[in-house]
Amino acid sequence: MPRSTFPSVYIASPAAAAAAASYQVPLAAGMPYQYPYGLVPPNQAEIDEKNTEIDGKNKEIESLMEAIAYCQAETDKKVIEIHNNSKEIESLKEVIASCQAETKKNDFQIDNNDKDIELLKEVIASYQAETKKRDIQIHNKNKEIDSLKEAITSCQAETEKKDIER
Incomplete structure (x- = not known):
């Protein structure tokens, strides 16, 4: 009597699958397969439906x-971009720190310049006061000179008058 291996069916447990795979059903002429353990042969339409469902799930x-691979690649790009941006931010922070130091230096120079300007204003004011004082002295000397000139002119006129009288 020819022997055949057990055809594939849906089996609920691995133990039952192993038993079914090792079990051989004797075939008698004109007799249908006899399935062990009360298993029923699967319906081909069910099998096709399940295979189609599995194929759909596999495609999904x-x-x-x-x-996921695309998202990982995009994430990697973003991580690199963030890393590059972080480097650029650090570089910009260094530039800003340098500018702040230069600004502080310039502010210090401006403060010194302001102090120098104030000192120069004081010196100028001092010179202006001295100049005004000298202008007043010159004016007074000019008045004195004019007064002396008048006195000389008066003396000369008096002398000429006396010379004429003599």
């Missing part, structure tokens, strides 16, 4: 894996 999984 592949699509999700591609989406």
